[in-house]
Amino acid sequence: MSAAPLEPQRALLADGRELVLYEDTPRPPRRVGDARTLPARAAASEIRYDDVHDEYVIVAAHRQGRTHLPVSEDCPLCPTRPGHPTEIPTDDYGVAVFENRFPALGPYDLAADSGDHPAGGRCEVVCFSSDHTKRLFEFDRIRLQTVGRVWADRVAELSARGDVAYVFVFENSGRDIGITLEHPHGQIYGYPFVPPRVRQATETARRWRERRGGCLFCHVVAAEVATGERVVHASERFVAFVPYAARWPYEVHVYPRRHVADLTELTSVERDEAMEIYADVLRRFDQLFVEETAYIAAWHQAPVREDRDVAHLRLQVFTIRRAPGKLKYLAGSESALGAFVNDVVPEDAAARLRAAGSE
């Protein structure tokens, strides 16, 4: 059974950014008070159109000064302690969401909006726990369910904003991929445009529907289940597999078997099962190497207001580690031409990930 929806607790940080607190079970409101003096916020990023590739690029120069791997004493995602103010001015919390102080997108500034480019958007940080040391897949089932509920709530809330065209729920985890904070957290970007890869996949799915009928993604899932050779884990409502044309050494896609467009369309039972398989995949990644396996976990959802009929929710998890001590770098072929060279055969990656789960 999933926990009933709970009303989150809302507050503002010293510079006006929103803080939203969620708990596993009902409890009295927490005492929240941000005693810091913070500079006023301003719209600091710019969205530029690249006319050679027909894509938008975000220029966000103010992020150069962002906090970079502080010692755990100074972690800005831990609860506030006397003498140690943080981004979360309470003495404890369950799951905390707040607007990023160094956002790639937003805040929206009506005065600066010329109307000819997308503007605004929103970047949120999601702290999975007040415990600095745990990783997401180490939390108990209740907390995982709360995180899933928070994600769905945030997607619904950001989707209602006029300056958000796409909501991206993701995790960058591990030093190898350049994280700047170690506290267990994910991020949510609300883009004021539909990102290039999303547009590409929905266009491909639309062409598929026009030519062959039905959902491209449902077809992919059925084909993977049928061969089974790349399936890593299958549960009642979800299937996790290494895609046939994986770009990364270890890459897993998790699809709901039911055709749904985004996280808000999952039933609470489905969402809870999604979190179980999410944690299962991350545990398998963690067991691949002796060193910590840095990973990126990305929820691909339907755009907020277009192409919802052809999109199909899926989770993409991948690591840039290709072997112990060796990383997969994006060099000329990948970075300049978009032609990926994968050093691990997808069927081999699937076999290793299956084995990692049986330990």
Next chain:
Amino acid sequence: MSAAPLEPQRALLADGRELVLYEDTPRPPRRVGDARTLPARAAASEIRYDDVHDEYVIVAAHRQGRTHLPVSEDCPLCPTRPGHPTEIPTDDYGVAVFENRFPALGPYDLAADSGDHPAGGRCEVVCFSSDHTKRLFEFDRIRLQTVGRVWADRVAELSARGDVAYVFVFENSGRDIGITLEHPHGQIYGYPFVPPRVRQATETARRWRERRGGCLFCHVVAAEVATGERVVHASERFVAFVPYAARWPYEVHVYPRRHVADLTELTSVERDEAMEIYADVLRRFDQLFVEETAYIAAWHQAPVREDRDVAHLRLQVFTIRRAPGKLKYLAGSESALGAFVNDVVPEDAAARLRAAGSE
């Protein structure tokens, strides 16, 4: 004056791979003899179609065992010395080109070609000098001209192959981007398909031509020259600028002012000037930071047999270093969604690169 075209010297390595030697000035043939015993080659990579993104991905598992940062004693790109066999079995060379022993593409195997996927292709290594320690921009004008001539020769030769649809001339330079060999060298990939970013740019250029007439790229060059705020260096026949929507912290595009499709269409005078501006841009990159500036340099050319009417030759040079001691990592937004967040304003990057040239 450009050097007259010279006939290269051709030989085979022990496993049948081709070696082609070029010199700055005419000289008697070199003694070439590969005394190594090498395992036979086999088509070892596979090209897979990703039906979600309508793109090809290269799976090349055999590359996992490739030589990784050997000590300079064991450099496989240095000339062969007694007791130290290398990939170049001569006692010296000018510029040496050979087929990669651990190729992402090729060799083409007719028996394994099912005909339903692109197959074959070719990966070449281009050693700019027998001198292990120099970097490309440190060579004298004569050698730079020879390198330009070698590139044009190789593009012409690979373009004539039936299993090559696109020729990519590029350099990955610097440990930060994961190079596996330090000897000054570039690479050439002959893809049996048109890579995704190339297809995207030619499609955009075709739409531009249909809607507005003329060449999109010529328009971009004219617009950059007109504002001048992002121009890094302009010569008689070339313009180097930071693109308006740059994806990388420091990124420069170099265009010939004349509309040409690829390196083979440059006159020798243009080619020599291209090499000067190439070295000039790399020198500016080198001066940006106290540490070595790792860079990727990528020649974007027209596909071999399609879209040649809308393509326009250009060089893209970029670094992943965003500040001293800090790299630009591709995290969730870039890797999963293709939405780049650039931490450096393009006009600021251009100003710094202009200043770097005046030292």
